[in-house]
Amino acid sequence: MEVLDILARLLVWLVLAPLLPGIINKVKAWVACRQGPPVLQLYFDLARLWSKGVVMSTMASPGFLIAPAVAWVAVVAAAMLMPLGRAGCIFSFDGDVLLLVYLLALARFSTAWGAMETGSAFEGMGAAREVSFAVLAEIGIITAILTLALESGSISLASMFTPPPGPGAALLAVGLFIILLAENCRVPFDDPNTHLELTMIHEVMVLDHSGPPFALILHGAAVKMMLFSALLVQAVLPLAHMPLGLSLAAMAGGIVLVVVAVGLVESLTARLAFRRVPLLLTIGFLFCLFPLLLTWMEGVL
Amino acid sequence: MLTGQPGWSWKSDFLLGGTPLTLLLDAVSAFFLVLLSTVAAAGSIYAIRYWPDSTHPRTAPSGRLWWNAMITGMGLVLTAANGLHFLLGWELFAVSAYFLVSLERGNPQVRAAGWLYLAASHVGTLALFAFFASLAAQTGSWELGPMRDNVELAPLFWLAFLGFGIKAGVFPLHVWLPSAHANAPSHVSALLSGVALKIGIYGLVRFSGWLPTPPGAGWVMAGLGCTSAVLGVAFALGQHDLKRLLAYHSVENIGIILMGLGFATVALERDTPYWGTLALAGGLLHVWNHGLFKSLLFFGAGAVLHATGTRQMSRLGGLWRHMPWTAALFTLGSVAISGLPPLNGFVSEWLIYSGLLLAGMEWNDVAMAVIPAAVLLAVTGALALACFTKVCGVVFLGAPRSAPAERAHECGWGMRGAMLMLAAGCTLIGLFPAMFWQVLSRVAKDWSAVDMSSRAPDALYTLGLTHVALAVLGLAAGVGTIWFLRNRVRRSVTWDCGFSAPSARMQYTAGSFAGIINEWFAWILRPTVHEIRPTTFFPSAAQCASHTPETVLEHVVEPVGHKILRLADKASGFQHGRVQSYIFYLCVAILVLSAAAILSGRS
Secondary structure, eight states: OHHHHHHHHHHHHHHHTTHHHHHHHHHHHHHTTOOOSOTTHHHHHHHHHHTSOEEEETTOOTHHHHHHHHHHHHHHHHHHHSOOGGGOOSSOOTTHHHHHHHHHHHHHHHHHHHHHHTOOHHHHHHHHHHHHHHHHHHHHHHHHHHHHHHHHTOOSHHHHOOOOSSHHHHHHHHHHHHHHHHHTTOTTTOOSSOOOGGGOSHHHHTTTOOHHHHHHHHHHHHHHHHHHHHHHHHHHSOGGGSOHHHHHHHHHHHHHHHHHHHHHHHHHSOOOOGGGHHHHHHHHHHHHHHHHHHHHHHHHO | OTTSOOOEEEEEEEEETTEEEEEEEOHHHHHHHHHHHHHHHHHHHHHHHHSOTTTOTTHHHHHHHHHHHHHHHHHHHHHBOBHHHHHHHHHHHHHHHHHHHTTTTTSHHHHHHHHHHHHHHHHHHHHHHHHHHHHHHHHSSSBOOOOTTOGGGTTHHHHHHHHHHHHHTOTTSOTTHHHHHHHSOHHHHHHIIIIIHHHHHHHHHHHHHHSOOOTTHHHHHHHHHHHHHHHHHHHHHTOOBHHHHHHHHHHHHHHHHHHHHHHHHHHHTTTOOHHHHHHHHHHHHHHHHHHHHHHHHHHHHHHHHHHHSOOBGGGOOOGGGTOHHHHHHHHHHHHHHTTOTTSHHHHHHHHHHHHHHHHGGGOSHHHHHHHHHHHHHHHHHHHHHHHHHHHHHHHHSSOOSSHHHHTOOOOOHHHHHHHHHHHHHHHHHHHOGGGGHHHHHHHHHHHHOOOOOSSOOHHHHHHHHHHHHHHHHHHHHHHHHHHHTTTTEEEEOOOOTTOSSOOGGGSOOHHHHTHHHHHHTHHHHOOEEEEEOOOSSSOOOOEEEEEOOOHIIIIIIHHHHHHHHHHHHHHGGGOSOOHHHHHHHHHHHHHHHHHHHHHHHHO
């Protein structure tokens, strides 16, 4: 039973995740009155990449191929820790939320390592930006986790998500949304579409990857997107208290809503100048800090 | 001792310095002795190939002498239960460390580093002299032991904090640390960073356990811990010298240890709730962890230095090709020090984090302090990750930036073996953390009678299992990818945006990699940049060099030192050899003294 449960969850994460970039692209196309690529485009891309060969830089070590695989394992492992509404987690322990954050950090380390393999200045630039801005994003995430921990009195993901309705939840949603945009390299932090390397963060890190490792990178990015959306939805809606069917439906609806919002932001705003990125991340941190202070005030009074 | 045997003590029949030599071994001493023996053994093996007689005929024999003297001194410090002998051991280890740091005395940089170390170390020793002397004066004997009930002894803790804090390299007392670690031979750097700093931590642990602590001691430790952690890694990011960078990471990790121990001390005043035991366990475990991975990293840096002759990261690059073992082991150490799962660094940071988060739910003054502390710990982790992607990427990956880097060679099996041993230690603690809980609980008991349950928290078992699963899956994914792609890889040049003549010098450098973060910390790093900007439409020469100074040393210690020297110069004007003036000074002194005597007699 346990094994079936694990497999079912794995399937949900691995199979559904590539839908999200498709939805984002559809929303963007819809706003621009274009037809746009089909929602399932990423699946086709992944299948095509999987059957292709790999072109590897002459400078790169075998680590260049291993790094995307390790990063993918880390992201998927982090996703498996995430509870799914009323369905809960496969297993949980006190402090697993920290493991989740640090698994994402492990993925970042691997990706940046892979980027440095090629000796290209572009990829070095991308890696430097990624790890630098991640510092500020990490502050926001830890603050959000502190908020959730104080609200629920628990540091285990299974019982952390008991958000009380109120202004705190709304503020936290905005804060987490900003962090989601930054961590998933979306506009206004990064532009997943641009081909001008100097303005990119994540895309420029994976310039030299190709074939199956690149498929792993794309798929990992989709899983990460779904992971952050699930985190955001559960941090705001009390899904754990709903009946199973309703909570899963609400979760799916919430995740779709989040990615539609990402698509809208992407269509309606431009990418920020790099100097402004820390500023917006700080704003995201403040949006996570205020609910913490609100919880604190309620707790002390 | 760590497996639960009762403590051992020995008292000599003869007198040394007027008191019998007393040795005491309890779990706290044993905990640090295990680290000392592990790192010293690895270092001794490493040094056979790293510093052999054939290449260093003059310094290798004396190096061995001082190496052993230093280990003996540290061993004596760890077991001494007598203030006098503690100081003897302390001085023995401090002085032999000086001779080890300055083995290559021909180089003026090394001499300066050694001198700075000696001076700083003696400021610390002075504080410790004052500490032990006043302790002996108040208790009437040099004997050491638990005396928590004697509340009058509490203020002495601050003297001990100063003395041990300088040795441990707590910010801002770390001024000696970067240059000494950078200029010492690498096996010495490993011993200095992996163990010698921990002797300072041992002192703090020992005397915060044996003596009553003043109120606020825990807060000061935790506060300085946070400062050390964040600023240590910020300074590390600004460095271009591989070993200097690692040295600053020691400041960071000592900060993390102090964070755990500081909050544990705060918890001690509140009868140590559960979160306090977690913070204590994390702080203590980080002592071992840092000893293991930092020695591993210094050995790796030593292998690079041995193979290329330079510590400058901007002259390295592409070393994985010739040094795959060193590159792999150094990366393992980097993952561990950045606190990433599934290695040991994450386990201790996770324990501290868990302690802090749980403390946050108490809704009291502690809770208010742990929230910023947890955020700062997160910042430290993210900055360390940034720093080590920079180091690994710039040193081992990409293309070689200089001829020596192109001709590098892998280190011998002796050096590799030493690194493998430490790497195995890092992995073992990472994958099976619960095995070490009982050791920690015994140390906690001998530290200050903290009653930690002998069974590890369930979460730690689960974390260990998750780590094992993660390691297996990660390995499988890596091996599987290589196997899956074995016939499908084609080699080609790096995509360079159509540029036709790429050069290795076009790669991103260590300085540019850390540029963004350095800018955020410019207020304390005070980096100096010398640049010749390109001019006109066809620029010929352009140059940019940046340097991050040791701000505390150059902007605080040195100006103050110069002021004192200038004052001393002025005072020396009084001493000029004219007998008449000396007689005049005597008369004035007698007059002042008699006036004082009369005035005080009247009142």
